[in-house]
Structure formats: C-alpha cells, structure tokens
Amino acid sequence: MSIKKMAFIVDKMPYKSETSRLALTHAIASQTVEIHLEDGENVEPVLAFIGAGVLNCLKNQKASEVYGVTTLESHIQNALLTDIKVLICEEDVKKYGLTEDQIIMDAEELGADITSELVPFSTIMSEMESSDHILFF
Amino acid sequence: MSIKKMAFIVDKMPYKSETSRLALTHAIASQTVEIHLEDGENVEPVLAFIGAGVLNCLKNQKASEVYGVTTLESHIQNALLTDIKVLICEEDVKKYGLTEDQIIMDAEELGADITSELVPFSTIMSEMESSDHILFF
Amino acid sequence: MGKLTIGCFSSLVGSMTLDFAVKLAEAARKKGHDVDMWLSGNGTMLSKKGQRSFKDYSSLEKTITDLVAGGANVTACEACAEARGFHKEDLISGFGRKSMDWYLASCFSADRVLHIGGE
Amino acid sequence: MGKLTIGCFSSLVGSMTLDFAVKLAEAARKKGHDVDMWLSGNGTMLSKKGQRSFKDYSSLEKTITDLVAGGANVTACEACAEARGFHKEDLISGFGRKSMDWYLASCFSADRVLHIGGE
C-alpha cells in the first residue's frame, strides 16, 4: 500500500487566467489516477486556498450566466462531492473582511458528505510539510 | 496633411511575456503604415519606457545567445535606426540605481542618427497628453 | 456614431480578457458604432478555428463570427499567428490576417482606441 | 539517478517559461535523470506542430523533439489542447496527449516535481 499525498495550493485569483480552475480539475483527476498505477498505489490530494486565492471561494458566482464559463464555485463543489479535502485559510478570509456565510462551505444540494474547512495558515503549512509534492497554482 | 500621434508606453519588464517586444514591433510598423492611409496622412509614434519598463533598456542583453530570441536591446536599436523617438524615464532609471552608461542610448554601430533620451516623467506625461491615442504595453 | 478600435494582446482560452474585448465590441456594435478588433500576441488564439467547446471555457467562436457577420472587422496579427503555428487555413472564416501596420492605420481613423496590453 | 516531473502550465510562444522548462529538462537528461514533462493550460501550445520560426521567438520545436528522441516523455493535456483547437493531428510527433490523471501518476513515481503554475 503506497499513498502519495499531493498538496494543491491556490494563491491566485479566479478568472484572470485559468490557473485556479486547473488546480481544481487536476485535483479532481486524482479520482481516476489509479488506472495508471499499480494495485494498492494511490494519490491523496489536499486542496488549499490561501492569500488572494481565497477569493475563488466566494458564493453566488455568476460567471456561467454572464460569460458562459463554469464558475470556480461549481468546481469547488465538485471537489467536495468527490471527497477531496478542501481547506481555506481563515486569516486570509478575515483579512478580506469576509465571513463564513459568504464562503463556499458545502455542496449539500449536490449530495456531498464533506464540507470545506476554514483553518489557520499553520494547518495548511503542516499539510504542505506532510505532502510528498507541492503544486502551487 | 493629417498626422496622428501615438504614444507607445512600456511599463512591463522584458522577457516575462512578449508585451514589451510587441510595443517595439508595433511602433516600428509605423514605418509602413502609409500604405493603408491616404496621401498626406501619417502616424507619428513616440516610444517611452517608464517604471519597471526601463529594465528593457539595459545594455548587453544575451537572450539571443542563451535562448535564441531577439533581445529587447536590438529592438530598441532598430527603433532608433528607424528614427523613432525613444524616451526613458530618468526618475525610474535612478530609482533602480542605474547609470546612463548601463542604458541603451544609441545605435551608432548600426548607423542610427538619433539617440534615446533620458527625460523626466513629466516630459513623458506631456507626450501622452499631446498624443491622439495611448497604447500601454 | 463613432469608431472604436480594440487592440487585444492578451491571451487566450482561459483568460477573460478576450471575453471582455468581445463583449465590449458587441455592446458598441449594438449602439451603432463601428468596431475594429486587432488580435496580437497571445490574443491571436481567438482567430483559430476548430476550438472545441467545453463548459470550462467560454467559447467565443460563435459570438465573434456573429460579430463579424454583423459588420465588425476582426483582424489577427499575421506574424504572431504564424509563430504559433496558425496558418491561413486555420483562420475563422471572415477574420482578417494582416501585418502590424493595419492596427496603426485602424487607430489612425478611430475616434477611440482601447489598447489592452499586459500579459 | 532520479526522476524529475516538470509540469508547465504557463503560456506560450513569447513567454520564457516554456524555455526555462525545456532547458531544465535538457540539463536533467544530460545528467542521466529521467524526465517527464506535462504541458497543461496555455503550456499545451508547445505541443502544436508547424510553429514558424521567427527570430523574435525562441523556437523550441527542434530542441524538444530532440529531447523526446533522447528519452524524455512530453505529454500535453488533451482537454486543454482541444479547447485551443489543437487536435491529434496537430501534435508534434513523439509527444503524448493524455488526461490530467497522467500528470498525477507521473508525480506519484517522481523523485522531484517542479510544478510551474502561474499565468
């Protein structure tokens, strides 16, 4: 049994480029990575939003209606739906004057069992330290 | 006789993207714009480097040897060779601790008659104000 | 009514800059203004035909084809396109492909220019 | 000797990021390391064949073809490529085209990963 932990860290804003979008789609690809691996091998992703990256987590994004492009909101909900651990830096959320009710915390209406977690930066730091590889988006 | 003055302002660094390179090539395209215009019509370009954009003007760039890509240095020399007014913000040159001998001031070896000019930001501001259009690269 | 020239130098599928430029062009056309659009640098990607539509990307091919059919000029920088491996046959029908002086000439006769540079 | 996986997500002709990634891959191969390179987002442009060589752009097609011939794996993200209108027949010979899980699997077995994100 060999699990490699990979930290997907998003510190870029949404919608400038597709950077944060690719973080989500690549993290979700861990669901199908087994087809490339041996029995008992797997990848465990952890996804964390820090700095300006927490702006990806604002609720009620309407980019789909306006620009016809999937919102980061729906990507984050998909990540929760596929049981990916989603961490959001609470210091940065606070820095931007945001409250928990403005932030995407769950994907209940899609049937997700887990929720995202507002955690101190130190927790995200520990996740990076215990990861085998760090992918900064 | 109708002349439109266009200010090409570069405030981005070289070599991150091709932004500053495109400022140079578009400014130099003013040499051939007449084919699209009526008799007596013309475009008068002025090219100015401000802020971090002055780093495009450092001498002895070796990007051609290392990466096989034309240097910004040779583009600036080409601009001088085609008699385009090249202004460099002297406050910003000073801010970065650079001296005139580190900056591309002429293209004598190519046979250019004019030199670039270190000028205060206020001069560049006046050029923008007297231009018909401003293109910020 | 006036003429607006929009220069779009910024990338590309995944960037919202081309979306901005196209929406602004649409709004200007609806108000009866003439619109020229110049695609240079990574912005030339917009001129590539055959981009497959995914929900993850705004797909601009139809919108901009309609825009061109409605009278807007959309022209891509020839050298920038060739350097990216987009040849004449890759160009969306109705788009132009010109050298950089076309943009300057378009600016010459424009009432307003919005030059979108940057990365 | 180890295995280095380089993920290059950043654009494109005109950006020096692909140049950096290719030079680093070359240096690693010369030292006998295995190299996987993943091209995603705007980085997929590197996989497009037929890019015309201009002095104003570093032309990487030959360098990277040599790199592949010498044993490096270079694989482009299929969805990212399709969204840009690069189809299978546009792929430089010897390059791979896979879904995103290929990259994660490559990271799984890599000793070192350099993930170049950003814009």
Add this chain to the structure above:
Amino acid sequence: MKVGVFLSEHVKSNDTLDRLRAGSFDVVLVQNGVYCAAIKENGQASPVLGKATKVYALSEDLVSRGLEPSQVDEKVSVVNYDGLVDLIFNEFGKTIWL
C-alpha cells in the same frame, strides 16, 4: 475630456496611477480590478478608490465573481457593458489599460 484608466487587476497601488495628473482621469475597474470596488483589506477600502474623482466598476465582472453591486463602496458607480461604451465615447477622450 478625461482619460479613462482601466484597471484589470486587484492591486493596492500602481506607479502610473500615482503619477497621472489628479483630475485628468477617471478609473474603470474591470475583470479582477472589480475586487477593489467591493473587497476591503484589513478593514481598509482599496487605496485605488482614492486616486480619482470618479471610479466605475463593471457589473458583469462583479456578479461573475460573486460580488453584488450593492456591496461596492459608495464612491464607486456600477456600469454595465452598454454604459461602458457610452463612457468611452462621451466621457473619455483617450483610454489607458494598466
């Protein structure tokens, strides 16, 4: 006529913006620049809002990012693409995209 200065990124400051002649320009917040209109940092409104007499923000880019026009700073006028075209032709003589 004024210069229309378009700001497309969420920055705290911009050298050029600081050096333009006061009163000679308005600011238009577009793309990620719209965060300047609605997001405070450590309780402070974006310094960018203090740089011009008139500051506009694009409604389509606000709502795309989950920001309501009602959330923007009182200093900021919200316009849509239609309004932006009118600004370009009627209020601005020239534009700068920073």
Add this chain to the structure above:
Amino acid sequence: MKVGVFLSEHVKSNDTLDRLRAGSFDVVLVQNGVYCAAIKENGQASPVLGKATKVYALSEDLVSRGLEPSQVDEKVSVVNYDGLVDLIFNEFGKTIWL
C-alpha cells in the same frame, strides 16, 4: 531536506514567502526574479534576499537580461541550469514555484 522556493517575478514581497517557516527553505531566483539579485531599488537591495539563508540566481537568466553575475548581491550564489538540476535533486526535497 529544504524546500526550494522558485521566484520568477521581480516582486518586493510575497505573502507565502513571508509565511514559510524560516530555515525550512532556500530561494531560487529565475526568469524576471533575477532582477531581485542585481537591481537595487532606491538604494535598497531586494527584501526578498533577506527571506532565506541561501539565495540562488540562474546565470542564464541574468545574462539574458544584461546583468553580469559580478553585479549580483554578495548574498546570492549564481548557478547555471546544470547546477539547478543538482540543487533540485541534492538540496531540495520539494519545490514551490511562486
């Protein structure tokens, strides 16, 4: 083993760099990040140089930009692509590209 933090832009500060645990990482200046190694601003060396015990700069990216390895701050070690590969395999356990 340390984390190798790659900095590819000429910035004065970076939030993540400020928050990483001191001593846990080295900084590698590449692409436009190399300006931090050789260009002072208002007489001050880049604050980035004070963030890590070891700071490296890529020689190929220095000379491409008209900067001589002799011009870099004494705190900075100049490496080429070959040296960078060795750093990645021998000094760094993980990398972060900021």
